[in-house]
Each structure stands twice: as C-alpha cells, then as structure tokens.
Amino acid sequence: xxxxxxxPADYTLTAPLKLLIVDDSLVIRRSIERHIEKWxxxxxxxxxxxxxxxxxxxxEPADIVTMDITMPEMDGLSCVEAMLRxxxxxxxxxISALADKSTAVEAVKRGAMGFLLKPFDAxxxxxxxxxxxxDVV
Amino acid sequence: xxxxxxxxxxxEMNSENxxxxxxxxxxxxxxxxxxxxxxxxxxxxxSLVRQIENLQKLSQICSQQISLLHQIQADLSxxxxxxxxxxxxxxxxxxxxxxxxxxxxxxxxxxxxxAWEQMEKNNSILEQGGEHATQPLPPRIRGESLxxxxxxxxxxxxxxxxxxxxxxxxxxxxxxxxxxQSHENRLKLKNExxxxxxxxxxxxxxxxxxSTLVHQGAFGxxxxxxxxxxxxxxxxxxxxxxxxxxxxxxLKDSNEALTKTSSALRQYKLETELIFxxxxxxxxxxxRDFQIGSNHTEELISIFQTKELTGMTLTGVxxxxxxxxxxxxxxxxxxxxxxxxxxxxxxxxxxxxxxIEVHFPDGSGGFQxxxxxxxxxxxxxxxxxxxxxxxxxxxxxxQIQLTRQLQxxxxxxxxxxxxxxxxxxxxxxxxQKFTEQTLQEIDQINAEMKAENxxxxxxxxxxxxxxxxxxxxxxxxxxxxKGNATYLGLDYFVHITNEIEDRINELKNTxxxxxxxxxxxxxxxxxxxxALHEIEDLKIRLLSLREAKLGHPVVESSVTxxxxxxxxxxxxxxxxxxxxKIELSGFHSDAIPAHRTEIIKQTLIQFIRNxxxxxIEATTERESKxxxxxxxxxxxxxxxxxxxxxxxxxxxxxxxFDTDLIRRACLNHGFLTMQEAQSVSDDxxxxxxxxxxxxxxxxxDQLSGRGVGLDLVHHQIVNELGGTIQTAHQKEAFCExxxxxxx
Numbered sequence: 001x002x003x004x005x006x007x008p009a010d011y012t013l014t015a016p017l018k019l020l021i022v023d024d025s026l027v028i029r030r031s032i033e034r035h036i037e038k039w040x041x042x043x044x045x046x047x048x049x050x051x052x053x054x055x056x057x058x059x060e061p062a063d064i065v066t067m068d069i070t071m072p073e074m075d076g077l078s079c080v081e082a083m084l085r086x087x088x089x090x091x092x093x094x095i096s097a098l099a100d101k102s103t104a105v106e107a108v109k110r111g112a113m114g115f116l117l118k119p120f121d122a123x124x125x126x127x128x129x130x131x132x133x134x135d136v137v
Numbered sequence: 138x139x140x141x142x143x144x145x146x147x148x149e150m151n152s153e154n155x156x157x158x159x160x161x162x163x164x165x166x167x168x169x170x171x172x173x174x175x176x177x178x179x180x181x182x183x184s185l186v187r188q189i190e191n192l193q194k195l196s197q198i199c200s201q202q203i204s205l206l207h208q209i210q211a212d213l214s215x216x217x218x219x220x221x222x223x224x225x226x227x228x229x230x231x232x233x234x235x236x237x238x239x240x241x242x243x244x245x246x247x248x249x250x251x252a253w254e255q256m257e258k259n260n261s262i263l264e265q266g267g268e269h270a271t272q273p274l275p276p277r278i279r280g281e282s283l284x285x286x287x288x289x290x291x292x293x294x295x296x297x298x299x300x301x302x303x304x305x306x307x308x309x310x311x312x313x314x315x316x317x318q319s320h321e322n323r324l325k326l327k328n329e330x331x332x333x334x335x336x337x338x339x340x341x342x343x344x345x346x347x348s349t350l351v352h353q354g355a356f357g358x359x360x361x362x363x364x365x366x367x368x369x370x371x372x373x374x375x376x377x378x379x380x381x382x383x384x385x386x387x388l389k390d391s392n393e394a395l396t397k398t399s400s401a402l403r404q405y406k407l408e409t410e411l412i413f414x415x416x417x418x419x420x421x422x423x424x425r426d427f428q429i430g431s432n433h434t435e436e437l438i439s440i441f442q443t444k445e446l447t448g449m450t451l452t453g454v455x456x457x458x459x460x461x462x463x464x465x466x467x468x469x470x471x472x473x474x475x476x477x478x479x480x481x482x483x484x485x486x487x488x489x490x491x492x493i494e495v496h497f498p499d500g501s502g503g504f505q506x507x508x509x510x511x512x513x514x515x516x517x518x519x520x521x522x523x524x525x526x527x528x529x530x531x532x533x534x535x536q537i538q539l540t541r542q543l544q545x546x547x548x549x550x551x552x553x554x555x556x557x558x559x560x561x562x563x564x565x566x567x568x569q570k571f572t573e574q575t576l577q578e579i580d581q582i583n584a585e586m587k588a589e590n591x592x593x594x595x596x597x598x599x600x601x602x603x604x605x606x607x608x609x610x611x612x613x614x615x616x617x618x619k620g621n622a623t624y625l626g627l628d629y630f631v632h633i634t635n636e637i638e639d640r641i642n643e644l645k646n647t648x649x650x651x652x653x654x655x656x657x658x659x660x661x662x663x664x665x666x667x668a669l670h671e672i673e674d675l676k677i678r679l680l681s682l683r684e685a686k687l688g689h690p691v692v693e694s695s696v697t698x699x700x701x702x703x704x705x706x707x708x709x710x711x712x713x714x715x716x717x718k719i720e721l722s723g724f725h726s727d728a729i730p731a732h733r734t735e736i737i738k739q740t741l742i743q744f745i746r747n748x749x750x751x752x753i754e755a756t757t758e759r760e761s762k763x764x765x766x767x768x769x770x771x772x773x774x775x776x777x778x779x780x781x782x783x784x785x786x787x788x789x790x791x792x793x794f795d796t797d798l799i800r801r802a803c804l805n806h807g808f809l810t811m812q813e814a815q816s817v818s819d820d821x822x823x824x825x826x827x828x829x830x831x832x833x834x835x836x837x838d839q840l841s842g843r844g845v846g847l848d849l850v851h852h853q854i855v856n857e858l859g860g861t862i863q864t865a866h867q868k869e870a871f872c873e874x875x876x877x878x879x880x
Contacts, residue, residue, distance in 0.1 A: 101489035102466040108479060108487055109469050115486045131482065 011130060015137050016042035020062035022053040022079065023095065024071045028118075032066055035125050050074025054082055061087040064132045067112070069096040069103050077107055084111045091132040095120070164369035168362045175358030178351045185348040191267040192341045195274070198259045199334035203327055205256045210323060212249035213300045214316055246301050253294070253301070260287065263333075278340050282333040289326040293319055419530035422516065425475050427451045430525075440509065440532050442497050451528065458495035474513050474526050481515055488513065492533065508537040553671075559627035560672055561679070567701075568676060570735075571621050572669050575630075578614040579666050585610060586655055586662075604650040609829060611658070612641045613849050617739070618665070620846065624705050624742045629668060637661045698726035698738055705745055706770065714755040716767045717748065717789070723773035730776065730880045733783055736853060737878065741772065743846040744787045744874055752791030752872050762869065764790070776880070782860075785876040793866040794823050803828070823864050827851035854878055 019041045023029050029046045036044075045062065047053035051074050057065070065083060069076035076094060083090050094107040097118035104115050113135060116128045264283060266273040273279065296319040300312055412434075413420075419437030422430035427450040429437075438446060441454050452471065456464050466489050473479045490511035496504040510533045516525040560568055585607050615637045622630035640661060644654055699721045706719045729737055748770055756766040773786040796819040803809040803825050809817070829848045854860040859879055866872040 101487055102462060104487035105466045105470045105473075105489055108483060109473060112483075113480060114483050117486070131480070135480075 011036075011039050011126065013040050013133065017064060017133065017136060018043045018060065018062040019045070020053065020056060020065045021046045022050070022065060022071070022076070023068040024048050025068070028068070028095075032125060035122050036129060039129075050076065050079045053079055057083055057086060061090065063091065063136050064129065065090060065092045066116075066129075067092050067094050067107075069094055069107060077103070077110060080107055080110050080112050089136070091136055093128050093132055161369060161373070164365050164372070168365045168369070171358045171362035171365065175355045175362060178355035178358060182348050182351040182355055185344050185351060189341055189344045189348060191270060192278075192337050192344065195263060195267055196334050196337045196341065198262055199330050199337060202256055202259050202263075202330045203334075205252045205259070206323060206327055206330075209249045209252045209256070209297070210316075210319075212245040212252065213297065213312075215245060249297070250301050253297070256290065260290065278333075278336045280333075280336065282329050282336070285329045286326060286333065289322050289329060293322045293326060296322065417531075419528075421446075421528055422525045423451055423471075423528050424525055427453075427471055429454075437530065440530055458497060459493070463489065463493070471526075474515065475523050477521065477523055484513070492537070506534075507532060508534045553629075555629040555632075556627070556668065556672060557675055557679075559622075559625065559629055560676055563625045563627065565676060565680070567625055568672065571625055571627070572672060574621065575618050575669055576666070578618055579662055579669070582611050582614055582662055583659070586659055601650050604655075605645070608641055608644060608650075608655075612638065613829075613852070615641070615662075616846065617849055620739065620742045620746065620849075623708070623746070624701055624738070626704065626708060630665070633661065633665050633668060637665070698729075698734065698741075699724065701738070702741055702745065702772070705742065709745070709749045713749055714757070715749055715753045716756055717753055717770050718767055719745070720769060720771040723771070723775075725774070728774065728776050729783060733878055733880055736858065737774070737783065737785060740785065740850050740854065740876060741787065743850045745770065747846055748789040748791060748872075751795070752789045752793065754792055781880050783878045783880055785878070786873065787876070788871055788873040790871050793868045793870060793872045794819075794826070794864070796822050799823065799825055823866065826864075827855075827862070 019036070021029050021032050021044065023032070023046075026048070029048070033044060033046065043060075043062075045056050045060070047056055049071050053065075053067075054074065056062075061083075067076045067079055071079075076096075080092050080094070083092060091114070092112040093114040093116055094104065094112040095116045095118060096103055096107075108115060114128050114132055116124060120128075260283075262268055263286075264273065274283075296315055300315055413432070414435045416434045417436055419434055419440045421433035421437055424430070429446050429449050429451055431447060433446060438444070443449070443454070446454075452464075452468055455467050459467060470484070470487070470489055473484060488511065490509070493509050493511070495507050495509055497507060499505040510531045512529045514527040514529075515523045516527055517523055563571075615634050619631055619634035619638070622628075622634060637658065640658055644650060644658070647654060702719055702721065706717050710716045726734065748768075753768040754762070754764070759766050759768065768790055770787075770789045772788075774783065776783050799822050800809070800814045800817075803822070804811060804814050806828070808825060808828055814822075827847050827850075851862055854862055854876060861875075861877045863875040864873065865875070
C-alpha cells in the first residue's frame with residue numbers, strides 16, 4: 001500500500017527472539033512459518049497440540065507464541081495460562097476461527113496480548129506479530 | 138482585547154502618579170500659604186485686639202481723670218456753716234455767698250489729695266501708654282495733649298496745694314479765689330483730657346476697623362484655604378470617583394465580556410444539545426463503575442428503548458438485552474477496557490459488541506430483534522490512567538438486513554460466476570454435449586411429470602407406486618446430470634442437482650405421495666433448464682468475446698477423455714479427505730468406437746465416484762493400514778474387433794466391497810429376507826450393488842452414495858446395450874469391475 005514502508009515480509013528483528021507456533025493444523029503452522037521465514041527469529045518451533053506446546057515451552061520458553069484456541073489434548077486457553085505462569089512476559093497471539101468472541105475475550109482476560117481471526121492473510125499476521133515483537137523489545 | 142487592557146494598566150498607573158503630584162502639590166502649597174497668611178492675620182488681629190483693649194483702658198483712665206478732677210473740685214469747694222461748738226475747728230471759712238459770714242469752706246482735703254494722687258498715677262499710666270504697655274502711646278494719639286495735661290495739672294497742683302493742707306490755712310476768701318483761679322486751668326485740663334480721650338476713641342475705632350479687616354482677612358484666608366482644601370478634596374473625591382468610574386467601566390467591560398463568554402457558552406451548550414439531539418448515534422462516557430454519563434445523545438434513549446438513563450449502568454442495560462453467556466463475556470470485556478495492561482488495539486479486535494444481536498421486549502409479550510454496534514475508546518489522563526471510556530452505539534439493524542440481502546444476491550452472483558467459471562474451462566464441444574444431453578433428460582423428466590395426473594385426485598396405492606417408480610426414474614436422470622456436471626467441473630449444476638436429489642429423497646420418505654408433491658420438483662428442474670439456457674447464452678457471448686480478442690474464429694483443441702478422468706480424480710481428491718491417482722496407460726480413448734464413447738465415459742465417471750465414496754479409504758486410514766496414502770485407480774481398455782465389443786477393466790486399491798454393509802442394505806430395502814441374506818455368499822451378494830438404492834455409505838454426499846450411480850451404469854450397459862458387468866475384489870486390497878460392451 002505504502003511503498004515507503006519496508007515490505008512486511010522483509011521485516012527484520014532487532015533482538016534475537018524465539019517463536020513458538022501452536023496449531024493443530026499443519027497447513028496453518030506451515031503458513032505462519034512461511035510468512036515470517038525472513039524475519040530472522042532466533043528459533044522457530046511448532047506444536048500440533050497444547051500438550052506438545054507445553055513440553056516445548058517448559059524446555060525453552062519462547063518470547064512470542066501464536067496459539068490456536070481450539071486444539072485437542074489441551075486447549076489454547078489453558079495453554080495461555082500455563083505459559084504465563086512459566087514466563088509472565090511471554091507475548092501470546094491468540095488465533096481463532098471462532099466467530100463467537102467470548103473465547104477471544106476469555107483469552108485476553110487470561111493474559112493473551114493479541115488476537116487474530118482465522119482466516120488471515122499475510123498482512124494481518126505480519127501486523128499482529130509485529131505488535132507482539134514491539135512489546136517484547 | 139481584555140489581555141491588552143490588562144497589559145496597559147501599569148503604564149496608566151505611572152501617569153496617574155505623575156498627575157497625582159501635579160494635581161495635588163499645588164493645591165497643597167496654596168492651602169499652606171493661605172493657612173500661614175491666615176495664622177499671621179490671626180496673630181495680627183490678636184495684637185490689634187490687645188491694643189484696642191489697652192486703648193479702651195486708657196480711655197477709661199481719661200474718663201476717670203475727668204471725674205477725679207470733678208471730685209477734687211467738689212471736695213475742695215464744700216462750703217458749710219461752721220459748727221457751733223467747734224468754731225475754732227473750722228479751718229476754712231469760706232462762703233460763696235460772702236454775705237453769709239457764718240459759712241465756712243470745709244474742704245475734704247484728704248479725699249481730694251487721694252484723688253489727686255490717683256490722678257498723678259493715672260497720668261503716669263497715660264504717659265507709659267498703658268498699665269503694662271511696653272511702649273508709650275504713639276505721637277498721633279498723644280499729640281501735645283499729655284504735655285499740656287501735665288503742665289495744666291502742675292499749675293492746678295500749685296493752685297490747689299494751699300487748699301489741700303489740713304487744716305486749711307487759707308481764708309475762705311483766699312480759698313475761693315484760688316478755686317476761681319483754678320477754674321480756667323481745670324477747664325483746660327478737662328478739655329485736654331477729653332481731647333485725648335476722643336483721640337484714643339478714634340484710634341480705638343480705627344483699630345477696631347483694622348481688626349475687623351484683619352479678622353476678615355484671616356477668616357478669608359482660612360476660608361480660602363478650606364475651600365482649596367475642599368476643592369482638592371473634591372478633586373480627589375472626583376479623581377477617586379473617576380477611578381471608581383474607571384474601575385466600574387472595567388467591571389462593566391469584563392461583565393460584558395463575561396456576558397459574551399456566557400452567551401458563547403450558552404450558544405455552545407445549545408449547539409452541543411442540538412448535536413446531542415440530532416446525532417444518530419448513542420454517545421456517552423462511561424466511568425469505572427460502567428455508569429452512563431449524564432451527557433449523552435438523545436439517540437441513546439431510543440437505542441436502549443428506555444425513558445431514563447440517569448444513574449444506569451451499561452452492564453445493567455446489557456443484562457436486559459443479552460443472553461446470559463454474552464452478558465458475562467461483555468462484563469469481562471468492559472472490565473478489561475479499564476485495565477491499562479490490556480492493549481487497546483487487541484481489545485478493539487475482540488470487541489464482542491461490535492455487531493451484537495439484542496432482543497427488546499415489544500410490549501405485547503413478544504420481542505424485537507435489533508443489531509447494535511458498540512465502539513469503545515479509552516479516555517486516558519495525563520497520568521496514563523483510564524478514568525472513562527467513550528462509548529458510541531449505533532443501531533445497525535437495517536445495515537445488517539441490507540448486508541444479508543447483499544449476501545444473498547452475492548450468492549446468486551457467485552452461482553453465476555461458478556456457472557461462468559465452469560463453462561470457461563470446459564471444451565465447448567463437451568459443453569454442447571452436456572447441454573444437449575441434459576436438456577433431453579429434463580424434457581424426459583418433464584414429460585413424465587406431465588403425464589401424471591397432478592390434479593390431486595389420488596388413485597390410491599396404485600398411483601402411489603406409480604409415482605414412486607417415476608420418481609426413481611427422475612432420480613436416475615438427475616443423478617446422471619450430476620455425474621456429467623461433476624466430470625466437467627460445472628459446480629453450479631452439481632449444486633442444483635444435489636438439491637433436486639435431496640428433494641426426491643424427502644419425497645421418498647413421505648408415506649403417501651400425491652401429484653402436488655412434485656410441484657417443487659418441477660420448479661427445481663425448470664431452474665436447471667434456465668441454467669442451461671443461461672449457459673448457452675454465456676457460451677455465445679464468451680465465444681464472441683474471444684473471437685473479438687483474437688480477431689479470428691476460435692479453434693478449440695479438444696480435451697481428451699483421459700484428461701477429463703484425471704481432472705475428475707483431482708477434483709474429488711481436493712473435495713474429500715481421500716487422494717487418488719488414476720493410471721491410464723492402458724486406456725486410450727481413440728480406440729473406443731465413437732458411438733460408445735459416451736457410455737464408457739459415463740461408466741468410468743460412476744466407477745471413479747464410487748471408488749471415492751466407498752472403496753478408497755481416507756489418507757490417514759490408509760497410512761495406519763500401511764498403505765500408500767495416495768490411492769491408485771487403474772483403467773484398462775481395448776476394443777475386440779473380432780467380437781465387436783469393447784472391454785474395460787476398472788480397479789482401485791481400496792478396501793474392497795463391504796459385503797456386510799451390502800447385506801444390511803439389501804435387508805433394509807427388502808431385496809433379501811433375513812434368511813436369504815444369511816445364506817448368500819459374499820460373491821453372490823456383491824452384484825446387489827447394482828440394485829437401486831443400495832448404498833454402503835451411511836450418508837449421501839455430493840459424489841455418490843445414493844445408490845444410483847452403479848444402478849444407472851448397470852441399467853444402461855446390461856439392460857439397454859446387452860453388455861455385462863463382472864466384479865472381483867479382495868478385502869483391504871482392491872475391487873474390480875470388468876465391463877463388456879457390444880459395439
């Protein structure tokens with residue numbers, strides 16, 4: 001839109017941040033990974049359900065987490081709370097396809113910092129993640 | 138203006154100070170001068186008064202001298218008869234009447250002497266100029282009088298001396314002579330004293346006049362001074378009055394300014410009120426207790442359908458119009474609006490009230506549905522605290538309704554688009570064939586329906602059975618259209634045919650059919666026909682467009698049957714959780730006799746759809762069985778010119794036929810009795826898949842599963858063309874169809 005701004009795909013992190021992508025859909029995990037592959041994250045990890053996500057997070061707490069709300073094993077809301085207990089300043093971007101905003105409100109109430117509605121495009125995920133990053137840096 | 142006035146004030150003060158000196162110094166000097174003159178004159182007057190008093194005393198002395206002189210004369214000139222017993226004592230024998238020898242001058246010498254001494258004393262006072270006078274009388278008063286008086290008195294004294302001796306030595310005659318001699322001197326003395334007295338009186342009069350003048354002067358000076366003082370005072374008063382007036386004017390100015398400000402404020406208030414009245418949005422401020430501020434737009438009242446909002450909370454309003462769950466969510470949300478740790482942008486995104494369906498009681502026991510749109514903006518103080526939230530609320534019911542209408546029309550447009558997209562990628566020859574065939578099928582359907590007596594008169598069970606038979610025929614035809622549409626990728630037709638199939642299935646479950654039940658069906662079929670005409674129309678228009686662009690008639694490269702089959706597999710793989718690849722190395726459509734191409738195409742389409750519906754497992758299921766997630770379909774075909782027949786072998790590597798399911802379906806549809814079902818072998822049960830309505834998937838879907846696909850194929854090949862269809866299968870490994878079609 002504005003040619004003066006650097007393309008979001010070329011956004012470069014100023015700090016070495018760790019990203020964790022939690023989503024039960026492989027397609028969405030891949031999609032997010034693809035959207036931010038040039039952002040120079042220190043590490044990018046993915047998890048297909050809440051339990052795996054928590055396992056990863058306990059070993060290596062990420063700075064930014066994208067979190068699907070509805071997942072098997074352990075739902076996103078419980079994950080948000082558990083992660084915040086481990087690392088209170090973790091920035092969690094909740095991603096949900098639910099038209100019902102109650103879940104979104106609940107997630108933010110429990111401490112998620114951002115919210116993104118599925119389906120999303122490159123611009124939306126870029127914007128949402130950049131907001132998270134700005135809050136960490 | 139006001140500020141300028143303020144700025145000028147110190148300068149005014151300076152000039153005021155200057156003028157103060159100018160205006161007050163001179164009057165003060167004048168007052169001082171006048172006062173000095175006044176005081177001077179006053180003292181002058183005092184001295185004059187003292188002089189006057191002195192002169193008055195002197196005048197009295199003069200009068201006293203005259204009376205003393207008279208007394209002396211009287212004392213000395215007392216003549217009385219000599220006393221008998223004391224003749225000898227008579228010292229002065231005189232008689233005015235000398236004829237009376239018995240008379241004697243008996244002077245009261247003592248008294249006369251005392252009076253004389255008094256006169257002498259008075260004389261010295263007169264000489265001094267007064268009893269306590271420091272200087273003698275001025276010459277103009279004194280003149281020669283005093284000298285004359287002293288001389289006369291000296292003369293008189295000489296004359297009187299003999300008379301003053303006691304006892305008197307002189308004879309009466311002598312005494313009388315002396316007295317007569319002194320008469321002239323006495324007279325002179327008396328005159329002289331009176332002259333002096335007159336002069337003194339004149340002086341007194343003069344001095345009195347002077348005094349009066351001085352007195353008046355002093356008075357005048359004081360009066361003037363007082364007047365000047367008063368004048369100054371009044372000037373001062375006037376000045377202070379002027380100042381007061383100035384202050385008053387300033388006050389008036391500021392009052393006017395205030396009036397202006399207040400009228401501006403009133404104007405502003407009126408405007409605000411007008412805005413609040415006219416704005417078609419509910420606007421208000423909400424505090425931490427979710428209380429609705431008293432300043433809100435009028436619209437808010439109509440939006441919330443309440444008479445009074447004062448003291449009400451937003452949560453209170455929401456509780457009335459929202460579901461319990463939504464209300465709780467909204468309470469959480471409103472709490473977070475005041476929580477500065479929550480990012481506002483995130484809160485905007487998750488706003489649960491941005492398009493909320495609410496229900497208001499309509500007063501007659503029912504309710505009215507509205508859609509409201511709330512927006513929340515934090516009001517952040519300088520200290521970064523959130524005290525209030527600015528809330529705007531709009532009634533978006535109409536918009537929502539419009540949006541829904543728009544969505545419906547969008548859907549229609551989408552269908553048209555699908556139609557267009559469908560025909561764009563379809564070879565015009567195939568499309569032509571499709572429309573021709575479909576029109577033919579539709580005409581047949583319509584003919585069947587028209588043939589029925591749709592007057593509503595029921596002919597009992599016989600008619601019901603007949604209707605059901607016809608309906609099955611219709612179903613088969615519609616299903617065939619669907620198959621063709623899927624093959625060509627005409628999604629819109631797939632959609633409509635699916636709807637017709639659904640309708641027929643509904644009718645099948647109806648206990649008793651009547652002609653009227655077909656009305657809906659007729660309409661749907663006519664929609665199909667309309668779509669076909671639309672396709673024709675679109676096709677022509679597209680063709681002309683393409684020709685116009687290319688500048689020459691379009692020569693289409695024909696899409697082969699092989700490509701069509703591959704396309705179908707890809708489409709179905711995309712639409713399902715199954716993936717299959719079709720192997721066509723042993724199949725060449727060129728080898729098929731032209732008049733059998735259509736039936737072979739139809740047959741293969743049905744087989745492929747059947748595989749996707751029943752035989753082929755989902756990728757995950759295949760993975761768990763250790764199979765390649767991608768299923769494999771193979772087609773072999775050859776033309777036996779000797780026997781003049783075409784042989785087709787179709788195989789998929791799915792799970793094979795589910796014989797238990799087929800058995801159950803046969804039982805359900807009454808093709809077999811329980812006994813028969815138990816007795817027939819697996820190989821014997823498989824051919825039942827070609828019976829109408831036998832299906833092995835629990836739910837019908839778009840692909841197949843309504844038990845008509847294979848039914849149709851079997852009907853055409855075996856019944857109409859006299860061919861054969863054989864099956865072979867191995868559980869969890871494959872299923873196979875061997876088809877022979879006479880050519």
